[in-house]
Amino acid sequence: MHLVVICGAAGGxxxxxxxxxxxxxxxxxxxxFDVVNAPGVAADLSHINTKSKVTGHGKEQMDEALKGAHTVVIPAGVPRKPGMTRDDLFKxxxxxxxxxxxxxxxxxxxxFVLVISNPVNSTVPIVCQVLKKHDVFxxxxxxxxxTLDVVRASRFVSEISPAIDPSTRITVIGGHSGVTIVPLLSQLPNSFADSLSRDQLDALTHRIQYGGDEVVKAKDGAGSATLSMAYAGARFTLSLLQATVTGKTGLIESAYVHLDADKKNTAAFREKTGLEYFALDVxxxxxxxxxxxxxxxxxxxxQALLDVAIPELKTNIAKGASFITVSA
Incomplete structure (x- = not known):
């Protein structure tokens, strides 16, 4: 049995x-699992005629939901509300x-633990620190x-150059917020990046980095990027399941990970930057x-984008790790 748990399943x-x-x-x-409405969402989904069983678990049933899970996906959290600072949201x-x-x-x-909850640059270190504390990391x-950064990059590039299929996977590295998002447009074929003016390149890079703001503005305060994030999260989860359940090889996605996951290929980069976590193709x-x-x-x-991203990432990572230290 391959049990997949979604924590925050009743949210956007x-x-x-x-x-x-x-x-x-x-x-x-x-x-x-969710603190509200999970049984209702589960009842609704359970009527869909596919093979998986669906169960809903409320606020006091987290342990019941998680018991023996193969994969846990975490989109749980609250969106930023009027008057709420980023620090309030983080806490x-x-x-x-x-x-x-x-x-x-x-x-x-x-x-397998897949984290969507923002700010990912800090929440992933939180998960890792908790697992380390329990000696199960x-x-x-x-x-x-x-993955949403990759999805956006692919879509936005295809809008500029219709010759590039929107399904083309673009490597995006760094982190998962603002300036820490570094799209490697130079890797695209036919010198795509070279065909752009500096202003065009700046505009495209900014749109990829701050695509979430575009959605928030369009929703006029009524929400953030939920549907595109769900698509990206499902794509990532299903790729991981194909590899871990069926043994399919050659599946690559951008992921923000602890670099100890592959010391051989990341040792030089880690020594150069001093980073423990970074988004790379996995x-x-x-x-x-x-x-x-x-x-x-x-x-x-x-490289100039990376020079800005790395100090910001260090701050984000330290903030996540220190949250566990302080709250322990």
Whole structure:
């Protein structure tokens, strides 16, 4: 049985993510956990005529939902509300992610943990620190899903150059917020990046980095990027399941990971930057991270982006790790 648990399943990301995953034959049991409305969402999804069983678990049933899970996907958290500072948002979501990580450590310490909850640059270190505290940390099994940055990059590039199919996967490295998002447009064929003026390149890079703001503005304060994030989260989850359940090889996604997951291919980069976590292309294997692809040669423009991203990432990572230290 391959039990997949969605923590935060009744939310704006959780519901469409659950719908997308319900369609997969790789999942035999889909367990939906949330502090409110999870049983209702589960009842609705359970009527869909695919193979997986769906169960709903409320506020006091986290352990029941997580018990023996193969994969745990975490979109749980609150969106930023009027009057709420980013620090307020961090404290709330960090506490939610910490408690879920504690549940994983107790009930499914060998599970693959896929983190969507923002800020990913900090919440992934929180999960890792909790698992370390319980002596069940495996760097090959914890992922920050940064796939939405890749999805956006692919779409936005195809709008500029119709010759590039929107399904073309573009490598995006760094982190999963603002300036930490570094799209490697120089890797595209036919010198795509060279065909752009500096202003065009700046505009495209900014749009990829701050695509979430575009959605928030369009929704006029009524929400953030939920549907596109659910799509990206499902894509990532299903790729991981194909590798870990069926043994399919050659599946690559960008992921924000602890670099100890592949010390051989990341040792030089880690020594150069001093980073523990970074988003790079990851090839999935039976045990999660099969290998982390080495950072390709970047352009002068992209190196300048990295020079800005790395200090910001260090701050984000330290903030996540210190949250566990302070709250322990």
């Amino acid at each position: 990301i959780g519901q469409p993510l659950s719908l997308l995953l319900k369609q997969s034959d790789l999942i035999s049991h889909l367990a939906l 709330i979501n960090a506490g939610i992610v910490r408690d879920l990580a504690e549940g994983v450590a107790r009930n499914c310490p060998n599970a 495996n760097p090959s099994k914890v992922f920050g899903i940064s 090839e999935f294997g039976k045990n999660g991270v099969g290998r982390i692809l080495e950072l390709p040669r970047v352009s002068i423009y992209e």
